[in-house]
Amino acid sequence: MLRRTALAATALFAASALVLAGCTSTADPGPTGATGEPNPDASVAIRLVLEPGNLDIRQTTGAALDQVLIDNVYQGLVSRTTDQEIVPALASDWEVSDDGLTYTFTLEEGVTFHDGQELTAQDVVWSLQTRKDTPEWADSARLANVSSITADGQTVTLTLAQPDSSLLWNLTGRAGIILKEGDTVDYQTAANGTGPFVLEEWQQGASITLTRNDAYWGDAAGVGEVVFQYIAEDQAAVNAAAAGEVDVLTGFDPNLTEQIEQNGDWTVVLGTATDKSVLAMNSTAAPLDDQRVRQAIRQAIDHDAIVEAVGAGQTLYGPIPEPDPGYEDLSDTAPYDPEAARALLEEAGVDDLELTLTIPSFYGTTIPQILVSNLNEVGITLEVDAVDFGVWVNDVYTNKDYELSYVNHAEPRDFENWANPDYYFTYDNPEVQDLYEQSLRATDEAEADALLAEAARIVAEDAAADWLYNWAGVSAVATGIDGMPADNVNARLDLSELTKSE
């Protein structure tokens, strides 16, 4: 309710600001153009949208925590680059046996935790074993295939019950985080990791500050301090940028590009993202249990208009986005064609269809409005039910009590949800489940990807859901800032390369 008022007011404001902007000269806003060398002790302020509820890397899920803590404060044996390559982290290298059942990691020497304790191979074994054995820890189930974890000197060996082509990728996330065995740190409000930054302070409701870890085992970070400032309102964030209070805006609304670039000192950077806006359709009840009705909905939606309204991103016609393995262009499965949509509905014997769309209110009204008018065009009346996120999680995610749902799935490589009949997508197709299983068991990467692509095509052809668009990561970066990741910033934000010249 509050957000809706805020949105309306923000729109009104943006209009007034544009009028006013025509007749102003800015006093001393924003960072000045960079002139010299990077300052190794610089402080960089980065705007983020969503603040985590606590700092518990073990248990609290969500990208809000991954963004700030993984790679920067906590590390795993392996990490991922912004273009989704798997690279060494606490393990200097690793080997996978030909049968895909044994993973051998060589641990870096001389690694210490932020409190000065040494990292031992036993810490690695304990971290992975505890993750696997503790159901309330995030991604615990992703280690289900691991049957034993042992250490010998600086070598850590994972033995699998069956091959798992997603294991290494999973180890770059929560499942692979390495903690100090028996650590007494209060994980909910503090942190003790091995990364290039130390958690300095969490000012709840405002900011999280990281400082450079001078005892870091690898190359030291390029700045002295990073301050994540949590600013929910897009317009307020732009104001903060204009007043020179932040150096980087993540989650930037591309429709405000003109406003910020007037300032001269800002560049709007577009990166790829794995965020997929999924229009889920509950196929457990009529009429959405009929593929023709779902297909009609897909073909009624003008995806190009959505991308244009959002201001960035690209169309997506299947469950796998371009940066992920198994992607192929599936636009042939649902070309925009209201005529065909009407014919399909008629064929299915459906008329005067009324559907309810359940959507978390923070996604705003732009997309729901397009959906309402697109579906209205083919004779479907859409009622939009904007709820708070807690209600969405309860009603849609947990109880699957919905007709249509709209939410952003940011996680990379999350095709597994289409192979899980219990997931809220309500998609239960044994053929897809089998293909996904085969892809997991494949020991050859190309083969694994081909199987995923095959499964993805079936999901799209079944019109299991619609994919409204694939986001772009949009950031606004001040002059003088270098090394700011552009791709997939909603999932991760590795700041070890960040520098600031003044």
Next chain:
Amino acid sequence: MIRYALTRGALLLLGLFVASALIFLTLRVLPGDVAQQIAGTNGTPEQVAAIRESLGLNAPLWAQYADWIGGVFRGDLGTSLYTGTGVTTELAEKARVTVPLGILSLLFALAVSIPLGVVSALRRGRADGTTLSVGAQALAAVPVVWAGMMLVVVFAVWLGWLPAQGFPRGGWSQPADALRALILPALTIGIIEGAMLLRFVRSATLQAIGQDYVRTAAAKGLTRNAALIRHGLPNVGLSVISVLGLQVAGIVVGAVIIEQLFSLPGIGRMLVEDVDRRDLPMVQGELLILTGFVLLVGFLVDIVHRLLDPRQREAS
């Protein structure tokens, strides 16, 4: 008077008790819980169940309520389900932002409304008086978010005098910075609340002008304005005190929105985030304190009003 204060105090406590039960029950009607939120959109049912158990969310409702109220009487509002810190500790921390923000807002509101309200009453029927009163009508209808944004653009973005958002990391150990951070948000609330109050002051002043004692004083040779200021204003003050309770409630609501907009780590912003996260012990504590505060102001206003107003004193 004592008897009145005791009765009024009993009413205050009853109000608080009813509020506590209402708050508790309303929050339990909200769909969703903290365990689902922690497990997120890739969490398994097993994970949610394990988290729920570890947080003690499976205890029966009456036991949870009794637990909470029992704690409240001992001055312990429970602990956050997310951070494990005491609700009391968190509230005390956030109050350092919200209380000064509220006081500053109220000062701005009074500074705007009292002089201008009196002037617009005295200048009634003339251009400037009418402008003031129409302007106040218009201002009172402005959305708080928009007003805040406009102030930010002028004072932070163009002039660079004040910060656009945020609160210094050192808090009140940097008193000048902390105060500067609160000026724009307080001004936003103050202007809008002040505009509402202005209309009230204006009508109270107009009423006072028409009173017999002011006319009598004027007949004894004081000018109309002098008579009003000497004899009428105390009564205007009384009327203002009587609506202060409402004003404070308005400021509390304003603070919730404004703290979001200005990214201030206060009780208002925390309340919104804790509701989103279903951190119910925190929300309960926040709402109880805010409600208690508004009720307490109402109580004090009534007592002060009675003490100051000779007519009411005689009546008791």
